[in-house]
Amino acid sequence: xxxxxxxxxxxxxxxxxxxxxxxxxxxxxxxxxxxxxxxxxxxxxxxxxxxxxxxxxxxxxxxxxxxxxxxxxxxxxxxxxxxxxxxxxxxxxxxxxxxxxxxxxxxxxxxxxxxxxxxxxxxxxxxxxxxx
Amino acid sequence: xxxxxxxxxxxxxxxxxxxxxxxxxxxxxxxxxxxxxxxxxxxxxxxxxxxxxxxxxxxxxxxxxxxxxxxxxxxxxxxxxxxxxxxxxxxxxxxxxxxxxxxxxxxxxxxxxxxxx
Numbered sequence: 001x002x003x004x005x006x007x008x009x010x011x012x013x014x015x016x017x018x019x020x021x022x023x024x025x026x027x028x029x030x031x032x033x034x035x036x037x038x039x040x041x042x043x044x045x046x047x048x049x050x051x052x053x054x055x056x057x058x059x060x061x062x063x064x065x066x067x068x069x070x071x072x073x074x075x076x077x078x079x080x081x082x083x084x085x086x087x088x089x090x091x092x093x094x095x096x097x098x099x100x101x102x103x104x105x106x107x108x109x110x111x112x113x114x115x116x117x118x119x120x121x122x123x124x125x126x127x128x129x130x131x132x
Numbered sequence: 133x134x135x136x137x138x139x140x141x142x143x144x145x146x147x148x149x150x151x152x153x154x155x156x157x158x159x160x161x162x163x164x165x166x167x168x169x170x171x172x173x174x175x176x177x178x179x180x181x182x183x184x185x186x187x188x189x190x191x192x193x194x195x196x197x198x199x200x201x202x203x204x205x206x207x208x209x210x211x212x213x214x215x216x217x218x219x220x221x222x223x224x225x226x227x228x229x230x231x232x233x234x235x236x237x238x239x240x241x242x243x244x245x246x247x248x249x
Contacts, residue, residue: 007208014209015216020224022232025155025184028209030243044154045195046206051155051188053210054217055181062178069171069179075136076183080143080157084187087151088194103153104247110159111240117163118234 010036011050018054025051026107040096139165143183150184151191158184 014028028050032043062068091099142164150157162180165171171179195201 004208008212011209011212012216012219013212015213015218016220016223017216017232017236018213019217019220020227020229020232022229022236025158026153026240026243027236028213029153029155030239032209034243034246041154041195041200042205045192045201046209047155048188048192048195049201049203049206050209050213052185052192053214055185055188057217059178059182059185062181065178067175067178068182069175072139072165072171072179073182075139076143077186079140080147080161080183081186081190083144083147084151084157085147085190085194087148088191089151091152091154092194092198092200099152100247104244106149106153106156107240107244107247109244110156111237111244113163114233114237114240118230118237121230 006036014050015054026110030107040099041091044091138168146184147187150187151194154191154195155188157187 010031011028014023014031017023017027018025026047029043029047032038032046033040038046059068142161145164146157146161149160158180161183162176165176165180196203
């Protein structure tokens with residue numbers, strides 16, 4: 001029971017945070033690998049599958065409201081998906097430990113840029129012209 | 133990232149990250165597209181989602197076909213995610229998320245250090 005309950009609760013927490021716009025697509029992955037000790041590749045697979053139902057439902061909603069920009073989508077989706085396909089295939093053959101460092105760098109960059117954005121949103125002194 | 137090739141390059145980068153690391157494409161794509169301006173936040177977010185979705189679909193299929201994970205292993209996470217998504221959607225407007233985002237950013241930094249060491 002425990003081996004089902006903990007994954008369920010982890011998914012629940014990540015689902016709530018994602019719906020609030022906090023998770024940013026890696027929260028489940030990180031919880032799985034850092035807190036639960038799940039194998040990296042398996043965690044990546046679950047993370048990808050996890051995204052699909054929620055995002056699919058969200059997309060139907062956005063599409064109905066006409067919020068998806070057709071031009072931007074056509075300029076990006078095909079090339080991006082091809083890159084994703086190639087990268088996912090590469091990830092199957094690469095030694096997972098090789099991915100640890102680049103992923104760590106990516107996490108640091110993502111965390112820093114998120115903090116920077118949060119700090120920007122609350123400017124300390126308003127009268128000052130923005131620095132270049 | 134206003135130009136035609138700028139947005140395409142951003143999407144390729146996001147796709148590569150997403151496929152290689154099993155997620156996080158949106159965290160690459162959204163800020164890059166934001167730089168170009170032009171679209172409002174809501175529209176940009178919705179369009180990003182529409183760009184990321186097929187990336188996750190094909191990557192997820194590759195991971196599944198390669199047998200790294202079974203649907204059975206993934207199921208408790210997915211069911212939890214569905215319940216969590218519903219709860220999160222219902223409580224969305226009542227939560228101050230700024231400090232949660234700060235906590236998440238710190239968690240990312242912690243994760244980065246853990247992965248690098």
